[in-house]
Amino acid sequence: MNTQKVTIADVAKRAGVSKGLVSFALNDRPGVSPETRTRILAVAGDLGWKPSLRARSLSTRRSFALGLVVARNPEVLGSDPFFPSFIAGVESILSDRGQALVLSVVPSEEAEIRSYRQLVDDGRVDGVFLTDLRHDDPRIPLLTELGLPAVTLGRPDGPSPFPAVSIDDTPGIAESVAYLARLGHRRIAHIAGSSTMLHGTRRRDAFEAALCTAGLPLGQTIETDFSVAAGSDATRRLLTREDAPTAIVYANDPMAIAGLGVAHELGIRVPDELSITGFDDIDFSRYVYPPLTTVSATPVVWGRAAATTLLALIETGAADDVNLPAARLIIRGSAAAPAHTRKSAT
Amino acid sequence: MNTQKVTIADVAKRAGVSKGLVSFALNDRPGVSPETRTRILAVAGDLGWKPSLRARSLSTRRSFALGLVVARNPEVLGSDPFFPSFIAGVESILSDRGQALVLSVVPSEEAEIRSYRQLVDDGRVDGVFLTDLRHDDPRIPLLTELGLPAVTLGRPDGPSPFPAVSIDDTPGIAESVAYLARLGHRRIAHIAGSSTMLHGTRRRDAFEAALCTAGLPLGQTIETDFSVAAGSDATRRLLTREDAPTAIVYANDPMAIAGLGVAHELGIRVPDELSITGFDDIDFSRYVYPPLTTVSATPVVWGRAAATTLLALIETGAADDVNLPAARLIIRGSAAAPAHTRKSAT
């Protein structure tokens, strides 16, 4: 209950020094003799002094907080565990360093821009995480103009003054396609994410490149917004066609799980009559039936790395890009040799 | 780029008044003539003055931010869309009121307590949301001691000085059981959430009461931690028993979806041979097959109400409890008459 009662002045008086010196001792700055420093710190401890963050903020013009503004629509936000995990990773770094996370969830791109401006106008944060990178992402020039440090998750497609923390998702898609091709599939489709998102396009490009590598004809691709609903619709369209694919590579797990539902509904057995692969390895993926063959993702690791990088950037003014281990294929039960291959093998 | 350059002193000088008066005008306090106020505000507008939140924080001892600390384990956090939606609801209120949300995700109960203490030591927030209420929740005495305003989601089982914003989930469970009983089920089991959580116990109690109302014998109940993995295990245990139930009422959708997977794996058809119901109506629930009969939840509405209440409490020092509309049963495809009933009906 005594909290916030004792101030730097109390410590100074009790230690018989000036407030300035207490501040120097606290911040480990040169100009205080070791003995004096020790004495000051001891007095501070005795008194239970907790330096006021608000006062420090005012004089240092720092907020000791990092920001994350999320502009996903509520549905895809809810069915995708990326953010909870990413945030858990971020927090594991921040909590030990006395930093806080300010989270903003906004419904539109306009609201997103307003949110960033508000954050800097209010001096709420010292830097932000840029997730879900888009093509020619408007946030990069915006933050540059605002002078707010940032770290991007993945490398932007335009010029960027910010360090990037990346996980290459190309190998995961490539492995998925190669695996399906090896099983004997020739009509492989892709249910892609939004083409406004960098990772939507990148996974799609990886899919097409992998098809090419495997010597397979170009497959059908349907673009979605990454939502469960869109994944469901796209699957239905694909499966009710004349030349329905025998395998579908999904750009994320939630859509793949929805696809599983559609297949069940249509009486198409997975993996016997249809193979599917996902992306992200969300918790659900191993508990649906059949368990989903998918690509691992490590959002917690990404969160830690991004937080570490952003903090370094803020403190030192510079930080290197970091490349995290690529996502890999995890083979479970949702893919198998296509029906005709099986028949001819019998 | 001019941001944060112009201060209250500039406005005062330009308007020919004292800083104090500018402050009064800004805060709509009595003691400024209408003309003067208008003139001051006009000057402020011209100059593009944005009052410094940091300076206001220091002198008012307020942070203009609200806190949410989440202590769920990463898995259940990720598969349950409650938090993203709840937060979206909270933000929709906060953003218009110049408030920010500081989010803390912690791995343990000790870390949780430390997090709250840190939040008040640093004066990061003016109040917090208490979610996932537990029995004899230690956070209530803790926050009382710390003097931090809070709002609870649901009513605690012990004494609490804080307003509660509640959604009664009892009717939803009661309706689920009544519906299954009406379909002809007599062996209905419950896969419950954690008994340390108030909503885990409450749903379980509602289940047992509903069974009683329906004149059915006490069903089997298995307690879990609400996770997908636990829901899967519990379902397997139930279905491989001699006296396997013909229907299962799950305490949340993620577990019900895992249950669907187990049933598929065991070759038990849903709903023909097994009926299941969920709780929460998460986005996935309508896209699995068969689509899940479940109970609606409105986390966004809950978020708005909780934010409104907490802000009222902080500003006026008091706020009333609020009761939101109860969750209701949503009938989809995962429940039907039990197999033997069907047979005898043929």
Place this chain on the structure above:
DNA sequence: CTGAAAGCGCTTACAG
């Protein structure tokens, strides 16, 4: 209705 001053609790040149 208005002004001048002190205060919120730190940090940071500037002297010594």
Place this chain on the structure above:
DNA sequence: CTGAAAGCGCTTACAG
């Protein structure tokens, strides 16, 4: 190595 003072940009009694 140390002290006294000014400053960060607001708010808030206190006088008039």
